[in-house]
Amino acid sequence: MNKQAALLVAVLTAACVAACGNDSDDAVTLWMFPVIADEASGRDFWQKVEEGFERENHVDLRVELQPWASRQEKLGASLMAGDGPDVVLLQSDMIPQYVDAKALQPVDDVLANSERAISPAVVDALSVDDRSYAVPLYRTVTTTVYNRKLFAEAGVTELPQTWDEVKAAAPKLAAHGIPILDYSGSTEASLNLSFYPLLWQAGGSVFTADGTKSAFASAEGVSALRFLVDLDAMHGLPADVATRHSEPPDDAVTTGRAAMAHTMTADGARTVAAAIGARNTAIGLPLRDRTRATYGTPAGLSLLRDAKKPDEARKLLAYLMSPAVVDELCAKSHYFPPWTASSPPSTDEVDKEFAQALPFASPGDTHPLARKVMGLLAPHLQAALIGTTTPERALADAAAEVDAMLRDG
Amino acid sequence: MPRLRASLTVLAFLLPVLVLSAAFRFLPMVGAVGLSLSEYHPGGRWKFVGTENYRSLAGDEIFLASLRTTVTYVALHVPLTVVVALGSALLLNAVPRGRSLFRAALFAPYATSFVLGAVVWRRVLEPTGFLEQPSTVLVALAVVSVWKGFGYAMLVLFAGIRNVPRDCLEAATVDGASAWQRFRHVLLPALRPALFFVIVVETVGAFQVFDTVYVMTGGGPVRASYTLAYAVYDYGFRYFDFGRAAAAGVVLWAIALLVSLGQRRAFDRSP
Numbered sequence: 001m002n003k004q005a006a007l008l009v010a011v012l013t014a015a016c017v018a019a020c021g022n023d024s025d026d027a028v029t030l031w032m033f034p035v036i037a038d039e040a041s042g043r044d045f046w047q048k049v050e051e052g053f054e055r056e057n058h059v060d061l062r063v064e065l066q067p068w069a070s071r072q073e074k075l076g077a078s079l080m081a082g083d084g085p086d087v088v089l090l091q092s093d094m095i096p097q098y099v100d101a102k103a104l105q106p107v108d109d110v111l112a113n114s115e116r117a118i119s120p121a122v123v124d125a126l127s128v129d130d131r132s133y134a135v136p137l138y139r140t141v142t143t144t145v146y147n148r149k150l151f152a153e154a155g156v157t158e159l160p161q162t163w164d165e166v167k168a169a170a171p172k173l174a175a176h177g178i179p180i181l182d183y184s185g186s187t188e189a190s191l192n193l194s195f196y197p198l199l200w201q202a203g204g205s206v207f208t209a210d211g212t213k214s215a216f217a218s219a220e221g222v223s224a225l226r227f228l229v230d231l232d233a234m235h236g237l238p239a240d241v242a243t244r245h246s247e248p249p250d251d252a253v254t255t256g257r258a259a260m261a262h263t264m265t266a267d268g269a270r271t272v273a274a275a276i277g278a279r280n281t282a283i284g285l286p287l288r289d290r291t292r293a294t295y296g297t298p299a300g301l302s303l304l305r306d307a308k309k310p311d312e313a314r315k316l317l318a319y320l321m322s323p324a325v326v327d328e329l330c331a332k333s334h335y336f337p338p339w340t341a342s343s344p345p346s347t348d349e350v351d352k353e354f355a356q357a358l359p360f361a362s363p364g365d366t367h368p369l370a371r372k373v374m375g376l377l378a379p380h381l382q383a384a385l386i387g388t389t390t391p392e393r394a395l396a397d398a399a400a401e402v403d404a405m406l407r408d409g
Numbered sequence: 410m411p412r413l414r415a416s417l418t419v420l421a422f423l424l425p426v427l428v429l430s431a432a433f434r435f436l437p438m439v440g441a442v443g444l445s446l447s448e449y450h451p452g453g454r455w456k457f458v459g460t461e462n463y464r465s466l467a468g469d470e471i472f473l474a475s476l477r478t479t480v481t482y483v484a485l486h487v488p489l490t491v492v493v494a495l496g497s498a499l500l501l502n503a504v505p506r507g508r509s510l511f512r513a514a515l516f517a518p519y520a521t522s523f524v525l526g527a528v529v530w531r532r533v534l535e536p537t538g539f540l541e542q543p544s545t546v547l548v549a550l551a552v553v554s555v556w557k558g559f560g561y562a563m564l565v566l567f568a569g570i571r572n573v574p575r576d577c578l579e580a581a582t583v584d585g586a587s588a589w590q591r592f593r594h595v596l597l598p599a600l601r602p603a604l605f606f607v608i609v610v611e612t613v614g615a616f617q618v619f620d621t622v623y624v625m626t627g628g629g630p631v632r633a634s635y636t637l638a639y640a641v642y643d644y645g646f647r648y649f650d651f652g653r654a655a656a657a658g659v660v661l662w663a664i665a666l667l668v669s670l671g672q673r674r675a676f677d678r679s680p
Contacts, residue, residue, distance in 0.1 A: 072646070072647060073642075073646035073647065076645065076646040076647070076649055077646055079649075080645070080651060097649065101450055101649045102450045102454060103450070103649075185630075186627055186629065187627045187628055187629045188627040239538075240535060240538075240541055242541055242629070242630050243540055243541050243626065243627075243629055243630050245627075369648075371647060371648065372647075372648045375643060375647065375648070376471075378629075379628075379629060379630070379631045379632045379635075380631075382629055382630045382631045383630075383631045386541065386542070386543070386630060386631065388543070388631065401470075401471070408465070
């Protein structure tokens, strides 16, 4: 009995081990994210894309819809395991890091056959060393969104458009217990949506032109951080600003606990309007100090170096960058098309307002170590916001760490 | 021959555990050590770099600070867990009725999803400002971790208490020992194996703390809760520096192993 049972255990173990092998299939895989915020609409769109591509190319396509949260980490883990997709959606500022990690293949050949002219700025943002590493799908822009009612209740009749105007209005709102600006100081928040736009507005940049050193500890950087610290001293930022990570629908503007946000997406603005009412929601141009600037980035589809079906994946890229697919995606997602003559994706008022911000949008200083720089800089910004150090000291300390990292690779 | 057959039978029964341990414990460990000696790019391209990753960690102030933060966290978490678990186990032992109910209630946090619990705790702690101050954040995280994990330690210690012969305690009582003396000179020595197990498990777990930090603070504020395990995550999955991540992981493993061995020796020596 023991002998038979032992044999059974051994056979079952061997079977389990054999079953652990790769279950390869013939489908091209695409990792896509909730670009279309409405889940049902997004599912229908990608189902249609799957059917259209398979009909035209006689190749199986599997679109895997992933959440935005921790996408970088998930992609990193899947690449590490050698189990990544063939094609993945990346934002322009992520591309240099993946190129540096030797994870992407150039796609210039696909891009050369585009049926419609693509904005040179978009192509440039998706390129590294003059080689394109993504076919553009859409571009995003962020801008300032206000709760008009909170400003009116505080007696502020003109919505602030410059740093000075924000600082002038902050005490009036604070007197009503409302911080003027929702700001995320958490190390989890991307600096592209928090500190960097202020740095650009002050006329500064993250890196020197040649990318070999940091440039944020400049007078402009100090001015940007001083702006935040001064606002905080006036109770112009949420009490938990240093550790806060504001994201719609839980952000302070949507919940009526702050009067404005400086880098909100169009979807975020719609969420605000739905929560506080369209009449109380105002969309403005990006804030201005020395200059007017905001974060906006093209996003594109990249071909991974270890794609299991590279030829079929190139066909997929060509299919997905066709005007028919891109225009429908942009109409449904409310993102802007990547074409030379970019018009608002729909006739919706929010899109029209956001189109005004497009000329001021920039993907920022792209660099292979941009994400690592954010990781080093963010804790020092927190220290200044908490008040344990000055803006000058915080940025100087961060610059020392970043420069050492850039020097050592 | 029968002896050989018996050995083969034993081996066959052990096979599933051996295969699983080899596949999910030993091979990844060997792989991690190999990875820590290389510069690795996604998709399997790698270059042998010797001890370069370890040398770079030794000169990395942020890594060294994460090491200090982790040690501080362990120093807070382990004693707190042992005290709370031992206190709860003693109380549970003293309850005359409804012991199962109390045991289930005290064990409930351990069976709860930690992410869910941490989100609730974050909401609870936000108004207090404990998570926003570098001086208080580690204490707050340790308290939350103790809430989550003490139930398991409590059960182990409770089982230990129940195994202490009643006649020893009764003899001590007859000899005039006070409650404290019975605890200090009878119960505590009898609980040594259970305490050793709890302290080792909690120490190793505390060195590996990640989920609490990930959900509640993201390593902040100002890196005050940036632990070693969080650094491993950052190096690997945020910055794609897999070699350095593996080296940091090996350092973490070596520290946990040394501390566990040290604890074992300390327990063996103490009377």
